[in-house]
Amino acid sequence: MKAELSPRMKTALYGLMCVLLIPFVFPTWWMVTSSVKPISDIFAFPPQMIPQHYDWTTYSKVFELQPFVQQYWNSAYIAAVVTVGTMVVSSMAGYAFARIKFPFANTIFMIVLLGLLIPSEVTIVPLFQMFLKAGMVNTHWPLILVPIFGAPSVFATFVMRQFFVTLPTELEEAARVDGLGRFKIFRKIALPLAKPALASVAIFTFLHSWNLFLEPIVFLSSADKFTLPQALTQYTDAYGGPMWNIQLAAATLTALPVLIVFIIAQKQFVEGLAHTGLKG
Amino acid sequence: MAEVTLSNVRKSYGAVDIIHGVDLGINDGEFVVLVGPSGCGKSTLLRMIAGLETITGGDIRIGGRVVNDLDPKDRDIAMVFQNYALYPHMTVATNMGFSLEHRGGSKSEIAERVKWAADILGLSHLLDRYPRQLSGGQRQRVAMGRAIVRNPQVFLFDEPLSNLDAKLRVVMRGEIKSLHQKLKTTTIYVTHDQVEAMTMADKIVVLNGGRVEQIGAPLDLYDRPANQFVAGFIGSPSMNFLTGTITAGGFAAPGIALPLPALSAELQGRKAVYGIRPEHFALDDNPDHGGVPAEIILVEPMGSETQVTMKLGATQVTGVFRERVALSPGATIRVRPDLANIHLFAADGGQRLN
Numbered sequence: 001m002k003a004e005l006s007p008r009m010k011t012a013l014y015g016l017m018c019v020l021l022i023p024f025v026f027p028t029w030w031m032v033t034s035s036v037k038p039i040s041d042i043f044a045f046p047p048q049m050i051p052q053h054y055d056w057t058t059y060s061k062v063f064e065l066q067p068f069v070q071q072y073w074n075s076a077y078i079a080a081v082v083t084v085g086t087m088v089v090s091s092m093a094g095y096a097f098a099r100i101k102f103p104f105a106n107t108i109f110m111i112v113l114l115g116l117l118i119p120s121e122v123t124i125v126p127l128f129q130m131f132l133k134a135g136m137v138n139t140h141w142p143l144i145l146v147p148i149f150g151a152p153s154v155f156a157t158f159v160m161r162q163f164f165v166t167l168p169t170e171l172e173e174a175a176r177v178d179g180l181g182r183f184k185i186f187r188k189i190a191l192p193l194a195k196p197a198l199a200s201v202a203i204f205t206f207l208h209s210w211n212l213f214l215e216p217i218v219f220l221s222s223a224d225k226f227t228l229p230q231a232l233t234q235y236t237d238a239y240g241g242p243m244w245n246i247q248l249a250a251a252t253l254t255a256l257p258v259l260i261v262f263i264i265a266q267k268q269f270v271e272g273l274a275h276t277g278l279k280g
Numbered sequence: 281m282a283e284v285t286l287s288n289v290r291k292s293y294g295a296v297d298i299i300h301g302v303d304l305g306i307n308d309g310e311f312v313v314l315v316g317p318s319g320c321g322k323s324t325l326l327r328m329i330a331g332l333e334t335i336t337g338g339d340i341r342i343g344g345r346v347v348n349d350l351d352p353k354d355r356d357i358a359m360v361f362q363n364y365a366l367y368p369h370m371t372v373a374t375n376m377g378f379s380l381e382h383r384g385g386s387k388s389e390i391a392e393r394v395k396w397a398a399d400i401l402g403l404s405h406l407l408d409r410y411p412r413q414l415s416g417g418q419r420q421r422v423a424m425g426r427a428i429v430r431n432p433q434v435f436l437f438d439e440p441l442s443n444l445d446a447k448l449r450v451v452m453r454g455e456i457k458s459l460h461q462k463l464k465t466t467t468i469y470v471t472h473d474q475v476e477a478m479t480m481a482d483k484i485v486v487l488n489g490g491r492v493e494q495i496g497a498p499l500d501l502y503d504r505p506a507n508q509f510v511a512g513f514i515g516s517p518s519m520n521f522l523t524g525t526i527t528a529g530g531f532a533a534p535g536i537a538l539p540l541p542a543l544s545a546e547l548q549g550r551k552a553v554y555g556i557r558p559e560h561f562a563l564d565d566n567p568d569h570g571g572v573p574a575e576i577i578l579v580e581p582m583g584s585e586t587q588v589t590m591k592l593g594a595t596q597v598t599g600v601f602r603e604r605v606a607l608s609p610g611a612t613i614r615v616r617p618d619l620a621n622i623h624l625f626a627a628d629g630g631q632r633l634n
Contacts, residue, residue, distance in 0.1 A: 020328045170365035173332050178379035178426075179353035 035059070035249035044246050059248040060239070065243075066231055067224050070252065075228040078143050079209040080103025081210070085148040086156050086205040087198055093153075095186050099172070106108040109161070115154045123150075124218055131219065142219040143212060143227065152208050163197035164190060199268035203261065210258060228254045282356075282433035282466055283308050284329065290339035291324055291490075297543075298324055299490045301338065309464045311457075315477040316487035317513070322438070322470045323438055329468060330436050331355050343433055357450045358427035359436040363443060364419045365427070366411040372396075373407040376425045384429075397429040400462070401455075426458070428463060435460075436463070437469040441476065453479060474514050478502070486510050503581030508630030511555050511623055517587065520597035522554040523627060531624075535593025539570045541619045543634060552633060555623035558587070561599040564616040571614035574599075579607050590615070 005013065029049070034042045035058055062068050096102075097109045131142045147153065167190060175185045181257045191198075216230040221235065232254065235247040284306040291299040299321045306312045314322040329340055339346050347355045354506035358379075366375050377390040384394070396484075398404045401421045401496040411419055420440060426633035427435055437456070441449045457480050460467050471477055475486050478498045480483055486493040486509070488503065493513075511519045524533035526547050530556045531538040538554055543605040564571040577596065578589035588599045588607060592615075599615060607613065624633040 168363065168365065170361045170363055171367065173352075174359070174361060174365035174367075174426075176332065177330060177352045178355065179382040184382070187369060198281045278630075 004240050018277055020117075023027075031186075031248050031255070032252050034270055035245060035252045037245060039243075041244055041250075045080045058245045059253075061243075061246050062235075062253065064251045065246065068253075069232065070224050071226045071231040072253075074140065074225065075210060078140055078227060079206050081144050082147045082152075082209040083182055083202050083205045085144065086153050087201055089148055089153050090128070090156035090201055091194060091198060092156040094162075094188070095190055097157070097161045097188075098164035100182070109201055112154055113158060115151055116158075118151070120151065120214060124214060128218055137219055138221050138225060139219075140225065143209075146215060147205070147209055152205055156205060158202075160194065160197055161268060163194050167193060196268065200264060203268060206261060207258060234258065253270055283341075284466060285339075285341040286325075286329070287339045287341075289325070290336045291328060291333065291342060291423065292324065294334045297490065300551070301326070301335075302487075302490075302492055304485060304492065304495065306466060309466055309607055311345065311460050311467045311469065311480060311482045312485060313469045313471060313477040313483070314485045315471055315513070316475055316493075317368075320487040322472075322487050323527075326436055326438055326468060326470045329421040329434075330357055330359050332359075334610040357436055358432040358434075359438065360423045360427050360440045362439045364399035364411070364421055364423040364440075366419060371408055371410055372403060372414070372422050372425075375411070375422060376403075376407075376429050379426070379430050379502075393429045393431075394425075397425040400428070400459070401425050402537075403504075408517055410588040416444050417452060420444065420452055421455070424459065428459070428465075430466075432533055435465050435467040439470055441471070442473075447529065449476075456480065469471065475516060478487065478514065484514075485512060488513075503623060504632070505555075505623065506632055506634060508553055508555065508625040511625065515557055517555075517558050517598045517600065518556045519557050520595075522552060522592065522595045522597070526552050526624070527552050533593055533595060535595075536572055538572060538592070539617060539619060540622060541625075547633060551627035552631075553625040553627055553630070555625060556597075556617050557621065558598045558600040560618040560621040561601070562618065563601055563603060563605060563613060565614050566577070567614065569616055570619075571616040573612050574615045576607055576609050576611050577612060578609060599602065 033049070033051050036054050036056060037048070038053055038055050041048055041051065041053060093112075097105060097112075126139070127142065127146060129136050137143055151204070171189055171193075172185050175189045180188060211229060212227065213229040216227045217233075220226055220230065223231075228250075232247060232250050235243045235250060237243055284304075286302050286304040288301045288303060288562070289299060290297065290301050295477075302325060308613075309512065314325060318320050321599060324333060328335050329342075331347065331350060331354075335348055340348055343354055343356070359617060363535065372380065373394050377385075377394045380390045382392060394407070395404070398407055401424060403418070403421055406414065406422075412421065412423065415520070423440065440456070441452050442451060453476060456469075469476075481498055482500055483495065484501055485495050488509050493502055494510045496593055498514075501510060501514050505514060505519075508521065512521065522531070522533040522538065524531055524534075524538075526540065526543065527537075528548055529537070530540045533554060537557075540554075553601065562571075572592060574590040574592050574597075576588060576590050580587040580589075586604065588600050588601065590597060590599060590613070622634070626633055
């Protein structure tokens with residue numbers, strides 16, 4: 001039984017939590033408020049936590065200076081395709097590793113997991129050469145194919161495998177007696193039951209793709225093909241200095257879908273963390 | 281409905297033999313219970329009949345057809361699992377109609393069959409619920425409904441009552457038995473509970489260490505166990521065993537001489553095990569009636585009977601008495617073994633001698 005905290009302890013605990021909240025909330029607060037401040041106010045000392053003057057034109061300039069709608073669409077559709085693709089690949093691979101007996105299954109799984117240990121910076125040059133030969137540089141294909149068949153998918157496969165391992169074998173045996181073959185068991189029984197794991201894979205994959213930075217700056221060179229993280233770096237003045245307030249307005253718009261996704265899928269996100277065994 | 285025949289069926293995992301050549305014939309419509317202690321291979325044997333495990337050797341026939349290499353779906357069997365194995369994301373109705381759906385049944389036919397099964401099992405008001413919204417007994421009934429809806433040739437039950445509490449187990453035992461009487465489908469039922477085996481079976485198969493110890497009707501196994509293992513396994517409380525030697529006048533066990541019925545002379549002098557069931561002792565104070573002294577160790581009144589743990593010579597035994605007599609630990613009473621129900625087993629190997 002949990003012991004009830006005394007009012008004094010409760011106050012102290014809440015106070016501590018409020019202090020710990022500052023490093024997490026402050027950057028977002030700073031980004032949103034600074035997006036409507038004139039540049040001179042952003043670096044004013046003492047810092048202005050609440051803007052004294054509002055400049056809403058920053059948001060219209062975001063769309064004037066770059067094809068931001070197109071870039072938004074690029075990020076959105078790439079993230080969507082990568083998310084769906086990764087869910088398909090990782091659920092099938094995870095199921096195979098968890099349920100199908102084949103020679104050296106565990107060894108192969110370990111080799112696949114090793115992919116997680118290789119930093120993307122190491123593989124980016126060979127990948128660039130490969131996609132260059134295939135005529136795919138300055139297209140979105142590398143941003144779609146690399147995550148679906150690369151490290152993010154390996155992580156997703158690991159999550160899905162861990163889920164399918166815990167699925168009672170009797171369910172599959174009952175399905176076999178009921179007349180289902182292997183693929184139908186996967187599709188009709190295992191997959192619908194894997195919704196929590198799939199949701200966590202979807203959230204992690206979407207966030208990873210949405211925030212991808214290194215790959216877009218390597219593979220894309222024209223502004224209309226850019227994704228959002230890459231587009232954010234392009235809000236500079238004639239001397240190459242950052243246009244802070246416009247950049248922060250663009251950053252606020254970029255963070256918005258992620259925030260919405262998180263609010264909608266908060267429960268799955270937390271469950272997803274539990275599935276992976278990771279701690280936030 | 282169909283006959284099921286097992287001919288020299290074997291199962292090995294690598295060099296380890298699990299099932300050592302089982303021969304078994306199950307008649308059309310018969311209720312057969314496979315019983316034995318944990319690890320005796322009863323569930324493995326059932327899973328081999330279902331097609332969920334491959335067989336290493338021998339033949340399994342269902343309805344005269346060899347099914348060794350057929351998938352479970354092609355064997356025309358239905359199975360009820362220990363933990364029910366209901367699909368959690370489907371309603372009761374969908375769970376029950378799932379197999380028919382995948383065998384190309386029309387919607388009206390599926391609905392009709394599900395309704396028929398639900399009516400039989402009293403599930404009609406639960407058809408829209410999910411398994412998580414059901415009690416253990418209801419889940420068990422849905423699992424049975426899923427099995428009967430398809431009208432298969434053989435029902436296979438793998439310890440279906442072991443997840444239920446004692447009271448519900450008795451209720452469900454009766455329901456399964458009456459379901460079998462209604463449908464008359466050949467049924468193979470696995471349990472480690474000999475009471476379930478005794479009360480439900482037309483025929484019991486006692487397994488031990490992957491071998492069949494005895495096959496027979498419940499009372500045949502109870503009255504004339506083929507060996508010491510079956511004698512000890514069937515019956516609760518279990519049979520008492522006293523090790524000793526057959527003599528001219530009876531049986532010499534450590535610290536006591538016990539009476540025996542007339543035996544062939546060639547058994548005299550042989551080392552043996554004297555077996556007697558707890559209810560085959562009678563309280564009898566008259567020393568002329570062949571009773572033997574017993575020191576009372578523990579008295580357990582059960583209401584309808586009294587279970588008494590006592591010492592016959594150096595061996596502790598259990599007696600069950602219908603009489604309500606005042607017995608107290610430490611006292612010595614006289615008990616008379618029923619000579620018509622004495623079982624003698626070989627001291628080496630445990631085979632029946634009388």
